[in-house]
Amino acid sequence: MKKFLLLSILCYTYTVYAQHYIPVKKMISNYKEQKAIDALKNYDIVYNIEESPEAGVFMEKSLLPSDLPRPKDIRAEWRFEYSSGQKAMLYLKKIYSSKEGKSNEALIYKNKLAEKYGKDDLGIPAIWYSGKITALSCPKDLFGEIVTKNVAEFDIEKGQVISQNFLNIAKNGTMEGPRCPRPTIKYSPIASTDGCWYSNLQYKLDLLEEFVNDNLKKHKTSTTKFGVDILLVTNKKGKTTGYLLSPNEIMNKENQALTEQLIKQISKLPRWSFGWLQTINGSIFQGRYVKANYSSDTGWKLEDYLH
Secondary structure, eight states: OHHHHHHHHHHHHHHOOOOOOOOOOHHHHHHHHHHOOOGGGGEEEEEEETTSSSSSSSSSSSOOOSSOOOTEEEEEEEEEOOOOTTTEEEEEEEEESSSSOOOOOHHHHHHHHHHHHOOBTTTTEEOOOOEEEEEEEEEEETTTTEESSEEEEEEEEEEEEEEEEEEOOOOOOOTTSOOOOTTTSSSOOOOSSSOOOOGGGSSSSHHHHHHHEEEEGGGGOOOOOOEEEEEEEEOOOOOOEEEEEESOOOOOOOHHHHHHHHHHHHHHOTTTTOOOOOTTTTTEEOEEEEEEEEETTEEEEEETOOO
């Protein structure tokens, strides 16, 4: 009996805490396919997750009540409304159909909800909903994977927020946080405290540029300009590995040598230079897609595909 209880506890612990990691092959195939899809349109939008105007999405497919027949392909927009001295309330703000020509069905359904559950100046209070919901703050569609660094969890009772918790699931990297201006270098990124999580993932990856260019200062090249795309993957121990994504055509020897040198330098990065992201299905995304442009005048210039 004791062995059975122990096995049950271990199985439960594994189920709760085990996390799925997106395979590197999947990250590469997502990039290669270059799908022109807007994965965010398949999820309900929520505003005011952190008393911020920036939008998020619910991991749950729908919070709409089950006691009213609803049209297919319905999507909704929600908002947490905060009142002084009161707990936040979840409101339904908008309903629309993802199919063309179905807007009238969505409007009729919204009117039925308002008639049954009431409506005020803020919208339709979601008094039918009780339970736990999870929201991704400021999500980004990254080659078909919806990712974020900030995940919020809410306990809801009859539409009212009883408690909320911000989950620290995605690890942070030392090269992707806010930094103060540094007068000794030409890049002076300013720490951002407003807006979304990716506001602090610098448009110019200046620290990584410095790191990979240090080794190039010793070499003279005839190459003027060329560009590659690379995938940076941070494993469970914090070590970063670079994978060449493009170009697909064969490079000349000098460009190939420079690219190999770039990837080799990336492999020498200090552990946890880059962190992880979380996807909307709860998986961990360990990669960062980077556009790397080389010039004989400036060395490598890097830009994150998140921007």
